[in-house]
Amino acid sequence: MLFRLLKPALFALDSETGHRLAIRGLKALPLRGPMPVPRALATEVAGLSFPNPVGVAAGFDKDAEVPDALLGLGFGFTEVGSITPLPQAGNPRPRLFRLVEDQAVINRMGFNNAGAEAALERLRARADRPGPKGGIVGVNIGANKDSDDRIADYAVMARKMAPYSSYLCVNVSSPNTPGLRALQDEAALGALIDAVIAARDEAVSEAKGESPPPIFLKVAPDLEPADIDAIARIALDKRLGALVVSNTTISRPALRSHHAGETGGLSGAPLRDLALERLRDFRKATGGAIPLVGVGGIASAEDAWERIRAGASLVQLYSAMVYEGPGLGARIARGLETLMRRDGFTSIAEAVGSE
Numbered sequence: 001m002l003f004r005l006l007k008p009a010l011f012a013l014d015s016e017t018g019h020r021l022a023i024r025g026l027k028a029l030p031l032r033g034p035m036p037v038p039r040a041l042a043t044e045v046a047g048l049s050f051p052n053p054v055g056v057a058a059g060f061d062k063d064a065e066v067p068d069a070l071l072g073l074g075f076g077f078t079e080v081g082s083i084t085p086l087p088q089a090g091n092p093r094p095r096l097f098r099l100v101e102d103q104a105v106i107n108r109m110g111f112n113n114a115g116a117e118a119a120l121e122r123l124r125a126r127a128d129r130p131g132p133k134g135g136i137v138g139v140n141i142g143a144n145k146d147s148d149d150r151i152a153d154y155a156v157m158a159r160k161m162a163p164y165s166s167y168l169c170v171n172v173s174s175p176n177t178p179g180l181r182a183l184q185d186e187a188a189l190g191a192l193i194d195a196v197i198a199a200r201d202e203a204v205s206e207a208k209g210e211s212p213p214p215i216f217l218k219v220a221p222d223l224e225p226a227d228i229d230a231i232a233r234i235a236l237d238k239r240l241g242a243l244v245v246s247n248t249t250i251s252r253p254a255l256r257s258h259h260a261g262e263t264g265g266l267s268g269a270p271l272r273d274l275a276l277e278r279l280r281d282f283r284k285a286t287g288g289a290i291p292l293v294g295v296g297g298i299a300s301a302e303d304a305w306e307r308i309r310a311g312a313s314l315v316q317l318y319s320a321m322v323y324e325g326p327g328l329g330a331r332i333a334r335g336l337e338t339l340m341r342r343d344g345f346t347s348i349a350e351a352v353g354s355e
């Protein structure tokens with residue numbers, strides 16, 4: 001209700017200013033534990049116990065400012081970032097556009113963030129403070145735009161973040177850092193994942209952690225069949241925790257908004273069909289042997305349920321919250337329980353890939 005009242009004022013502002021106000025509003029909320037959800041929605045993925053399968057995608061909380069506020073709103077997990085070793089300003093503004101008529105967003109942010117040390121300070125404080133905490137918080141890691149060795153950047157990020165993350169998500173699929181998607185090529189990707197695994201294991205060993213956080217890999221929707229097969233082989237060979245399918249698209253389906261011609265990655269409702277198709281492709285390519293996280297165009301419980309039936313163990317959303325507010329996660333989770341029971345399933349895991 002509060003979001004509905006504030007939405008006209010937020011939409012009168014440019015998209016990036018509106019987003020910053022949303023983050024400030026969440027920071028002002030009193031800390032509370034995760035919202036209770038039906039036990040039937042609990043699921044285990046990559047050795048992690050998720051209270052429900054609905055999460056916040058990377059990009060919303062770039063600098064790990066509000067993970068606990070989001071968990072307190074009913075999300076089963078949240079993913080902060082993308083975070084790079086050094087701070088960077090990103091691309092010039094304007095760089096974030098609402099396509100209201102299409103229920104979509106175009107962004108060309110360019111990994112703008114305050115850098116690893118700023119995020120680490122917050123994640124350490126979160127781990128050390130008394131009171132409500134816990135919950136699954138993944139860290140999405142990236143490379144600096146001007147880096148001479150991007151693989152080394154990912155290794156640095158894995159080493160720094162491993163002790164403070166539930167999982168690490170390697171983002172090589174943003175379209176807004178020139179050359180980044182080339183790291184999805186088979187040879188480069190294999191070397192990258194090896195470096196990240198080695199750095200993670202080293203960090204956890206030094207910290208005497210219980211077990212290393214699993215590694216997720218976020219892929220683009222704009223992939224050819226040979227790319228999908230190669231990524232699937234690497235994911236299985238390296239025993240990744242999950243594949244996150246998918247990032248924003250550089251393709252442009254028919255759009256109505258006057259912002260349709262902006263460059264950058266397209267997300268929201270127009271991405272739904274492409275992201276679903278790509279999820280099915282990766283389900284087939286992996287034979288269901290690796291968990292998948294469905295992202296892209298999810299705006300309702302029905303969208304999330306379709307993604308789960310197609311093979312996703314978890315789902316994430318971001319762009320839909322621009323239009324529906326941060327309470328959307330809890331609404332989708334409640335709707336999933338209804339759909340699960342309607343179709344005769346007793347757990348989320350039982351429904352994964354059942355279409």
